[in-house]
Amino acid sequence: MSNLNWTRKHIVDIESLSVEEILTIMETTDSFFNLLQQPVSKVPLLEGKVVLLLFYENSTRTSCSFELAAKNLGAEVVKISVATSAVKKGETLADTVDNLVAMGTDAVVIRHSASGIHHQLIRALRKEITVMNAGDGNHEHPSQALLDFHTMRRYLGDIKDKKITIAGDILHSRVARSNIHLLNKFGADVHVVGPSTLLPMGIEEMGVTRHYCLDEAIKDSDLIMMLRIQLERQKGGIFPSIGEYNKLWGLTDLKIKKNAKPGCYIMHPGPMNRGVEIASDVADNPEYSIILDQVTSGVAVRMALLSLTLTGGGLVHEHAA
Amino acid sequence: MNMLLKNAHVIDPANNIDETLDVRIKGDLISETGKNLELQGEEMYDLSGLWLTPGLIDMHVHLREPGGTAKETIETGTAAARAGGFTSVCCMANTNPVVDNVNTLTYVNAIAQIKANTNVFPVAAVTKNLEGKEITNMHQLMQNGAVAFSDDGKPISNTKVLRYALHYSSMFDVPIISHCEDSYLFEGGIMNEGYYSTLFGMQGIPYVSESIAVARELELLRFIGGRIHFAHITTARSIELIRRAKNEGLNVTCETAPHYFTLTDEVLKDYETCYKVNPPLKSEEDRLAVIEGLVDGTIDVIATDHAPHTTDEKALDMNQAPFGMVGLETAVGLVLTKLVHSGIMTPAKAIACMSCNPASVVKINRGSLSAGSIADLSIINPELEWIVDSSEFKSRARNTPFEGFKLKGKAVATIRNGCIDYDSTNFHSHIAKNLV
Numbered sequence: 001m002s003n004l005n006w007t008r009k010h011i012v013d014i015e016s017l018s019v020e021e022i023l024t025i026m027e028t029t030d031s032f033f034n035l036l037q038q039p040v041s042k043v044p045l046l047e048g049k050v051v052l053l054l055f056y057e058n059s060t061r062t063s064c065s066f067e068l069a070a071k072n073l074g075a076e077v078v079k080i081s082v083a084t085s086a087v088k089k090g091e092t093l094a095d096t097v098d099n100l101v102a103m104g105t106d107a108v109v110i111r112h113s114a115s116g117i118h119h120q121l122i123r124a125l126r127k128e129i130t131v132m133n134a135g136d137g138n139h140e141h142p143s144q145a146l147l148d149f150h151t152m153r154r155y156l157g158d159i160k161d162k163k164i165t166i167a168g169d170i171l172h173s174r175v176a177r178s179n180i181h182l183l184n185k186f187g188a189d190v191h192v193v194g195p196s197t198l199l200p201m202g203i204e205e206m207g208v209t210r211h212y213c214l215d216e217a218i219k220d221s222d223l224i225m226m227l228r229i230q231l232e233r234q235k236g237g238i239f240p241s242i243g244e245y246n247k248l249w250g251l252t253d254l255k256i257k258k259n260a261k262p263g264c265y266i267m268h269p270g271p272m273n274r275g276v277e278i279a280s281d282v283a284d285n286p287e288y289s290i291i292l293d294q295v296t297s298g299v300a301v302r303m304a305l306l307s308l309t310l311t312g313g314g315l316v317h318e319h320a321a
Numbered sequence: 322m323n324m325l326l327k328n329a330h331v332i333d334p335a336n337n338i339d340e341t342l343d344v345r346i347k348g349d350l351i352s353e354t355g356k357n358l359e360l361q362g363e364e365m366y367d368l369s370g371l372w373l374t375p376g377l378i379d380m381h382v383h384l385r386e387p388g389g390t391a392k393e394t395i396e397t398g399t400a401a402a403r404a405g406g407f408t409s410v411c412c413m414a415n416t417n418p419v420v421d422n423v424n425t426l427t428y429v430n431a432i433a434q435i436k437a438n439t440n441v442f443p444v445a446a447v448t449k450n451l452e453g454k455e456i457t458n459m460h461q462l463m464q465n466g467a468v469a470f471s472d473d474g475k476p477i478s479n480t481k482v483l484r485y486a487l488h489y490s491s492m493f494d495v496p497i498i499s500h501c502e503d504s505y506l507f508e509g510g511i512m513n514e515g516y517y518s519t520l521f522g523m524q525g526i527p528y529v530s531e532s533i534a535v536a537r538e539l540e541l542l543r544f545i546g547g548r549i550h551f552a553h554i555t556t557a558r559s560i561e562l563i564r565r566a567k568n569e570g571l572n573v574t575c576e577t578a579p580h581y582f583t584l585t586d587e588v589l590k591d592y593e594t595c596y597k598v599n600p601p602l603k604s605e606e607d608r609l610a611v612i613e614g615l616v617d618g619t620i621d622v623i624a625t626d627h628a629p630h631t632t633d634e635k636a637l638d639m640n641q642a643p644f645g646m647v648g649l650e651t652a653v654g655l656v657l658t659k660l661v662h663s664g665i666m667t668p669a670k671a672i673a674c675m676s677c678n679p680a681s682v683v684k685i686n687r688g689s690l691s692a693g694s695i696a697d698l699s700i701i702n703p704e705l706e707w708i709v710d711s712s713e714f715k716s717r718a719r720n721t722p723f724e725g726f727k728l729k730g731k732a733v734a735t736i737r738n739g740c741i742d743y744d745s746t747n748f749h750s751h752i753a754k755n756l757v
Binding site for chain 2: 092093094112113114115116117119120124136137138139140174177200201202203205206
């Protein structure tokens with residue numbers, strides 16, 4: 001492993017990470033990924049540290065993944081259920097976190113419905129602790145994009161000039177935004193597809209090609225990343241029905257075989273709506289579905305992020321190498 | 322009080338005056354304006370190097386009283402206005418309770434009488450409780466001092482109600498100030514829709530939310546008559562629609578605010594709630610269109626839409642923080658820095674947008690230095706360079722997007738009803754001494 005030189009204390013978005021930083025995260029993730037294949041996969045890098053999980057939106061895999069990552073590193077983990085917290089009583093996020101910091105927290109992992117909340121929080125905190133973004137509004141979900149990238153590297157190697165298609169509700173997707181930033185940093189050919197009402201204005205300026213037709217968008221793709229369609233969006237009238245959505249943008253084995261590049265891989269950040277955006281014959285297809293690999297990479301990536309931001313990298317080098 | 326103001330750069334656009342002159346004040350009235358006026362025993366001040374203008378008028382402020390006094394009061398809001406060089410403000414009706422009845426209006430007038438630091442000309446609501454359903458007692462409200470009607474903060478979405486409001490108000494030749502917004506397109510939005518809302522992941526408000534409302538209301542104006550003044554115009558399309566309507570002779574005026582010719586939606590990159598404002602900051606193209614509209618006279622008025630909020634409210638996240646920014650204490654500096662010193666507008670044209678133009682929209686006997694006018698004047702040091710520091714604001718609120726801005730040009734004193742009302746540079750003693 002190369003010499004780790006890590007100074008960043010917070011992970012709030014992909015946009016501001018450099019290529020070098022992302023590569024350092026990937027190398028660190030590789031070590032933890034290998035470690036996770038061992039019978040004893042714990043390494044006490046964060047012994048004595050307290051990692052707080054503060055999820056203002058529902059989450060199964062992200063919160064569980066961060067929890068396992070922190071525990072694998074020997075940290076204490078505290079999960080706050082927002083439904084019963086003071087937040088519901090009108091406390092501001094900064095007050096909540098200041099209080100938790102006063103109890104001796106070293107890092108806080110936050111998912112919140114307001115875009116930019118982590119930027120605001122870092123400015124407002126009285127004492128600096130590591131702030132990690134587990135999803136902010138429609139803005140970014142950096143650990144998801146990093147685990148996606150880790151999975152892609154395992155299967156595609158270098159992604160430069162690879163055609164990668166992101167399909168679904170781009171408008172409301174923080175996963176899409178983080179991935180678009182990351183993929184462009186590494187020179188991929190990024191395409192997005194979905195109903196016109198779910199492709200946001202100016203998305204091309206982020207460096208992607210826009211499509212409405214799924215067949216066209218996945219033509220010769222090396223990898224297709226499906227996004228979850230939130231079923232309640234339909235009630236807002238932004239697209240006419242689940243049935244029509246499935247017909248036009250639902251990914252099936254047939255569509256893949258007909259259009260995508262042979263050997264094309266399929267990813268999905270979960271949770272999946274089977275039979276809506278993705279057919280079961282795609283999701284469960286061992287030939288190209290790498291959806292569960294994403295989940296495995298997720299724990300390793302989050303171990304890398306927590307250990308790098310909390311130890312500055314030196315110890316990580318020693319233990320993980 | 323009698324005084325002779327010597328050697329001022331007098332900018333009085335209503336009378337096409339823009340030169341170095343003397344102004345004599347007798348009692349609470351302007352007595353005369355001319356060259357080399359002789360001292361007639363009054364106090365004399367040398368205003369060399371300073372602009373002397375009609376008392377500036379901000380026809381769009383939120384003083385928050387009654388009901389919102391944690392944000393601002395009539396006393397503090399007008400203190401901010403005075404420190405910013407204004408001698409008159411028009412305050413919006415969206416208080417709690419709403420200024421939709423004579424009792425509440427009388428309350429506002431009474432507090433203003435005792436506490437205000439500028440003239441306060443209230444704007445009353447168009448509809449009861451701003452609900453957009455039933456029009457208010459316009460005649461009685463006017464008799465008690467309302468100078469215009471507005472549901473500002475909310476559009477009047479029911480076109481039939483707006484029709485009645487326009488038609489009814491046309492009997493009294495009083496403007497309806499339109500908060501032009503399509504509430505469905507606006508709903509849930511935080512910032513201007515476009516590349517930046519996409520990049521920052523915030524729900525967008527399309528610019529047509531404004532221009533659709535403008536188009537609809539202009540059609541109604543053409544149909545039924547009356548007078549519309551569009552508040553806070555921000556987009557190229559709205560300005561184009563208003564320009565055409567004016568060319569056709571429709572009875573329409575409009576205003577913009579300093580933040581719309583100074584800032585664009587790109588500033589939301591830091592997720593600072595001080596940039597969350599309604600209507601939202603627009604694109605660079607729109608910003609340039611606002612400037613063009615000011616230059617060609619399509620936009621008549623520069624008003625601040627001073628919208629104070631508490632620091633706690635603005636500490637909320639981007640979704641929950643309220644819309645609005647304060648503007649009274651930065652307006653003159655921004656107008657001079659961004660429009661006048663940059664060579665975009667002449668001093669006279671810029672001052673007109675803050676004096677005689679708003680005075681004629683709301684028909685108040687202010688905004689000119691004609692002999693016999695009420696002696697409300699503003700004194701501006703056009704060369705004074707300063708840095709915006711919200712901790713020095715007279716406003717209760719600190720929600721400015723201009724913190725740390727280096728500006729050139731500042732109002733340094735005001736005279737109201739012939740009395741020196743505000744004198745930040747102490748010209749009263751200092752300059753008098755120079756002359757003796």
